[in-house]
Amino acid sequence: xxxxxxxxxxxxxxxxxxxxxxxxxxxxxxxxxxxxxxxxxxxxxxxxxxxxxxxxxxxxxxxxxxxxxxxxxxxxxxxxxxxxxxxxxxxxxxxxxxxxxxxxxxxxxxxxxxxxxxxxxxxxxxxxxxxxxxxxxxxxxxxxxxxxxxxxxxxxxxxxxxxxxxxxxxxxxxxxxxxxxxxxxxxxxxxxxxxxxxxxxxxxxxxxxxxxxxxxxxxxxxxxxxxxxxxxxxxxxxxxxxxxxxxxxxxxxxxxxxxxxxxxxxxxxxxxxxxxxxxxxxxxxxxxxxxxxxxxxxxxxxxxxxxxxxxxxxxxxxxxxxxxxxxxx
Ligand code: SAM
Ligand code: SF4
Numbered sequence: 001x002x003x004x005x006x007x008x009x010x011x012x013x014x015x016x017x018x019x020x021x022x023x024x025x026x027x028x029x030x031x032x033x034x035x036x037x038x039x040x041x042x043x044x045x046x047x048x049x050x051x052x053x054x055x056x057x058x059x060x061x062x063x064x065x066x067x068x069x070x071x072x073x074x075x076x077x078x079x080x081x082x083x084x085x086x087x088x089x090x091x092x093x094x095x096x097x098x099x100x101x102x103x104x105x106x107x108x109x110x111x112x113x114x115x116x117x118x119x120x121x122x123x124x125x126x127x128x129x130x131x132x133x134x135x136x137x138x139x140x141x142x143x144x145x146x147x148x149x150x151x152x153x154x155x156x157x158x159x160x161x162x163x164x165x166x167x168x169x170x171x172x173x174x175x176x177x178x179x180x181x182x183x184x185x186x187x188x189x190x191x192x193x194x195x196x197x198x199x200x201x202x203x204x205x206x207x208x209x210x211x212x213x214x215x216x217x218x219x220x221x222x223x224x225x226x227x228x229x230x231x232x233x234x235x236x237x238x239x240x241x242x243x244x245x246x247x248x249x250x251x252x253x254x255x256x257x258x259x260x261x262x263x264x265x266x267x268x269x270x271x272x273x274x275x276x277x278x279x280x281x282x283x284x285x286x287x288x289x290x291x292x293x294x295x296x297x298x299x300x301x302x303x304x305x306x307x308x309x310x311x312x313x314x315x316x317x318x319x320x321x322x323x324x325x326x327x328x329x
Contacts, residue, residue, distance in 0.1 A: 020079070021273070060097075062094060065292060079106075086115065112134070115158070123165070136182040137185040202217065240268065244256055277290055286320040
């Protein structure tokens, strides 16, 4: 085995891989309209069983890859996502293994359908920060966006997570004519719970890549709706943050993740791995590298990581055919 110490893996804009997002599996119990196409065949519906053809990596396989990348890049944090990560049956052993390799900042992104039952166990396992997707307070709107008949469970999941004391952030993808009416109700719901909410501009990923569907709702339009009811003040942006934040006069803090209107490629520090072990340097590039083939050769692995870093956009996200369910957002 060829072993190198950590080398300087940095591009000419000073960008490094500091955060790894892992899509644990590409199946989900929801079929959100912005994530999968209408005719998409859902692989797993409200069940923890997965078909063998869709077998995600085992914790050991994930760990070998994370360890190798961590050794070469000095990763600072890991976000577990999916598909729906709470459907990954080895979630808790995996969290435990990641901590053992020296990464304690482990976060999760979930649709919260199974969160009520798992929130305290996640907190005890070391998950101190969680992002929860919630696209509407109105049940009919939320059900129709998620194409799931029972999104009410999401709210008890959110509240269970808040009770544990973990840092909870809500994410809502805003689409014209579908849930733009929900911006104020979502802001008020989050404010009442004492958590931050981020509104996302629709991203042209997967089935949306080649479509002009008229659903796009811009940062400017989101701000205009909020300002009509609450004066707002802008807050400073942190390094490599995806969102810009504001404080509204009702006391709520909200962010907007505006890939189109306010791109944040210039200090992007994210590396992504899908459930089959393919790594991606940028959401706007569908090229994945199967790094397991180079795991025993740090020289080649470093070159592959350097290649992935070069795929980052200089200025602006433009989307790709990568499916969000596969790559994990
Ligand atoms: N199932 C989990 C969930 O929904 O939170 C994790 C995976 S999901 C792919 C991760 C994030 O990607 C969610 O917050 C979701 O709203 C977001 N997402 C999916 N497709 C998107 C799109 N086309 N534009 C913007 N955000 C999208
Ligand atoms: Fe599932 Fe998340 Fe995609 Fe919705 S956004 S279909 S919850 S993976």
